[in-house]
Amino acid sequence: MRVCHLISGDLWAGAEVMAWNLLRELQKFPDLDLSAVLLNEGRLARELRTRSIEVRVLDEVKLNFPRLFIAVRAFMREKSPHVIHSRRYKENILAFFTRGAAQSRARLVATQHGMPEIGHGSSGAAGWLVSKMNRHVLSRRFDRVVGVSQDIRQNFIEQLGFSSERTIVIHNGIALPDPQPQSGTSRAMVVGSAGRLFAVKDYPLMIQVARELAGKGDIHFYLAGDEKGNRQNKLCSPQPPSLKSYGGPRRRKDHRDFLDRF
Numbered sequence: 170m171r172v173c174h175l176i177s178g179d180l181w182a183g184a185e186v187m188a189w190n191l192l193r194e195l196q197k198f199p200d201l202d203l204s205a206v207l208l209n210e211g212r213l214a215r216e217l218r219t220r221s222i223e224v225r226v227l228d229e230v231k232l233n234f235p236r237l238f239i240a241v242r243a244f245m246r247e248k249s250p251h252v253i254h255s256r257r258y259k260e261n262i263l264a265f266f267t268r269g270a271a272q273s274r275a276r277l278v279a280t281q282h283g284m285p286e287i288g289h290g291s292s293g294a295a296g297w298l299v300s301k302m303n304r305h306v307l308s309r310r311f312d313r314v315v316g317v318s319q320d321i322r323q324n325f326i327e328q329l330g331f332s333s334e335r336t337i338v339i340h341n342g343i344a345l346p347d348p349q350p351q352s353g354t355s356r357a358m359v360v361g362s363a364g365r366l367f368a369v370k371d372y373p374l375m376i377q378v379a380r381e382l383a384g385k386g387d388i389h390f391y392l393a394g395d396e397k398g399n400r401q402n403k404l405c406s407p408q409p410p411s412l413k414s415y416g417g418p419r420r421r422k423d424h425r426d427f428l429d430r431f
Contacts, residue, residue, distance in 0.1 A: 170200060170201055170202065170251045170252065171201075171202040171204070171248060171249065171250040171251050171252075172195065172201055172202070172203055172204070172250060172251065172252045172254065173203075173204045173205065173206060173244075173245070173248055173250035173252070173253050173254070173275070174188055174191075174192060174203075174204070174205040174206070174253075174254045174255075175205075175206045175241070175253060175254065175255040175256075175260040175263060175264050176188050176205060176206070176207050176208070176213065176255075176256060176260060177207070177208050177209060177229075177256070177257055177259070177260060178207035178208060178209045178210070178211050178213040178214055178226070179208070179209040179211060180211070180365065181211065181212040181213065182364075182365050183282050183341075183364075184256045184257065184280075184282050185211075185212075185213045186343075187280070187282065187317075187341050187342070188205075188213065188256065189213060189216055189217070190342055190343060190344060191342070192205065192217065192220070192222055193220055194342070196220060196222070203222050203223070204222070204223040204224075204225070204248055204250070205217055205222060205223070205224050205225070206225050206227060206241055206244055207224060207225070207226045207227070208226075208227060208228070208229040208237070208259070208260070209226070209228065209229060209230070210226050210228065214226055225244050227240045227241060227244075229259070234259075237263065238263060238266060238267065241263050241267045242266075242267040242270045243270075245267045245268070245270040245271050245275070246270040246271070248271075249270075249271045249272045249273060249275075250271055250273075250275050251271075251273050251275055251276065252275055252276050252277075252278060253267075253268060253271075253275045253276070253277055253278070254278045254279070254280070255277070255278075255279050255280075256279065256280050256281075256282065258299055258300070258303045259299075261279050261303050261306060261307060261311075262299075262302055262303060262306060264277055264279070265277065265306040265310050265311075276312045276313075277310065277311040277312050277313075278311065278312060278313045278314075278315065279307055279311050279313075279314050279315065280315040280316075280317065280339075281307075281314060281315065281316050281317070281321055281325070282317055282341075283321070283369075284321060284324055285300070285303075285304065285329070304329060307331070308325075308329065308330060308331045308332070311335070312335065313335055313336075313337060314331060314335060314336045314337075315336075315337055315338070315339050316336065316337070316338050316339075317338070317339065317340055317341050318338065318340065319338055321338075322336055322337070322338045356387065357387040357388065357389050358386065358387065358388045358389070359388075359389050359390075359391065360375075360378075360379075360388065360389070360390050360391070361390070361391040361392070361393075362375055362391075362392055362393075363392075363393040363394065364393075364394055365394060366394040370394075372392065372394070375390070375392065
């Protein structure tokens with residue numbers, strides 16, 4: 170069976186890491202022929218190549234949507250996948266419009282890693298249209314829609330009218346790292362968080378909690394995040410003013426690709 174994943178690949182974040190985990194586990198099945206179309210060159214593309222998974226990068230920065238559609242359709246015609254797995258607005262829409270290029274008329278699967286974003290992050294008619302189109306193709310044309318939590322599934326069914334039979338839950342799967350030895354003998358409480366420095370993550374709430382707890386105990390706060398694509402966020406500055414203001418213990422670490430030891 171030929172399976173093609175259609176992924177943005179612009180970040181090394183939740184969707185990309187989950188796609189990476191899934192693809193490397195699917196490699197264990199000898200009857201699967203895996204490939205991936207990425208809309209950006211980045212770490213995901215590099216990681217997939219190290220696993221000898223076929224990767225085609227079609228740069229969405231250089232290709233407008235019509236040219237991107239033509240390029241994705243050509244790849245689908247070449248590979249003729251039985252299943253196309255997508256994850257976000259643009260990829261979902263591309264998957265729907267290019268499925269017919271496959272000789273077998275590919276089945277469509279979409280994984281939704283969060284609740285729908287109103288307006289797709291864009292203002293005006295264009296954002297509204299993309300959001301409506303995405304909702305329509307997911308609810309009416311996809312064979313399976315996968316939510317990563319029961320809350321997401323229920324929202325899609327009860328609020329957006331998705332089919333309960335075709336909307337399922339598969340929780341995010343990760344490779345568990347080996348236990349790391351505790352460093353030092355400090356008895357301090359450590360509060361840590363890791364993720365993209367985007368507004369949806371609400372890191373100001375973490376900062377507010379740190380401010381409230383300042384001076385009330387030996388508590389240390391750590392935050393690891395990726396600023397790519399969100400350089401206007403105050404949390405990305407060399408010394409974020411919001412982190413300085415709470416007055417409690419704080420730590421800054423150098424960049425690292427793997428957070429096992431974080």
